[in-house]
Amino acid sequence: MTRVLVTGACGNIGANVVDLLLERGYPVRAVDLDTAAGRKVAARWGDRVDLRFGSICNEALVRETVTDMDQVIHLAAMVPPGTDVDQAAGYAVNVVATRSIIAACEAQASPPRLTFTSTAAIWGRNDEVERPRRADEAISPSDNYSRQKAECESMLRASSLDTVIFRIAMTPPVAPGALSPFVFDMHPDMRVEFTHPKDQALAICNSLVVREIAGRTLCLGGGEKNRYRYREFMNMAFGAMGIAPLPRSAFGDALFLTDWVDSEESQSILDYQRRDAAEYFEEVAQELGPARHIMKYVGPALTPVILAHSRHHARVEGKEPRLPDAYRTLTTFRRAVKAAKSYF
Helix, strand or coil, X not given: CCCEEEECCCCHHHHHHHHHHHHCCCCEEEEECCCHHHHHHHCCCHHHEEEEEXXXXXXXXXXXXXXXXXXXXXXXXXXXXXXXXXHHHHHHHHHHHHHHHHHHHHCCCCCCEEEEEEECCCCCCCCCCCCCECCCCCCCCCCHHHHHHHHHHHHHHHCCCCEEEEEECXXXXXXXXXXXXXXXXXXXXXXXXXXXXXHHHHHXXXXXXXXXXCCCEEEECCCHHHEEEHXXXXXXXXXXXXXXXXXXXXXXXXXXXXXXXXXXXXXXXXXXXXXXXXXXXXXHHHHCCCHHHHHHHHHHHXXXXXXXXXXXXXXXXXXXXXXXXXXHHHHHHHHHHHHHHHHC
């Protein structure tokens, strides 16, 4: 049976990939950082997964985990805003570690195929284009993360390995999102194509048995029914948690976090598009549990607190953002929700 290594195995897409590989009977080796959240995810696999906790920046660990693998699925990465806050760490994780993985794969007597997840932010200029982006069109990476992914793509193509590159559309976790000032920096009209993490996992797992895609770059997205503008999508997210829609003034001017992708070819080959955004947001709402009903009453009153996280809205209003007060209010709210869940 094909032996598979998954990096970033406890992450949003990675955990779903491991679940599906186990369901299909693959022997799985996995690597991820040793965190409380990671161990909580990994607990569901028990001893069915050969799990190694550690950093992919550790070359010895990389060589050890790659040994004797038939397929390597490389999902581990640092994402924005982390790649901007700590540029050196972002480059080490996203580029240097990927270089080590390529070298370790090439050093095997029988090198594994390497599947790499890139980003739908890699094209840039999405304010200049009307159609979904194609895998074969010129890229124009515009931030640290997309430039790092572009460098990795080049390294894979220059390697001696069989490689598959997937440029993935926006794939949020099925959980009420953590509120950060970063989410308000995006332009309200930025193009967003939702993809469910289980659908991304299905595409990746299906690809393991498709030989003809070796050497290819394909786009993975949710398809036409899952295309939105950023403000529309974010207001759907807030609505799932009982929070009223936010005005355009809440959002900034960054356009390159994600984009629409032409996934027609990947869908025809991999047959993975199962879910839409409406189903996803119902799942997110269900994650609130009984507290979901409390939000019907609390949610509408939270709009000023949410807007306090946006420096853009504050400037329109002629005010300075009051983030500490907002965080204290939201922390109180989260504790109330947690208590409600415990009570019910």
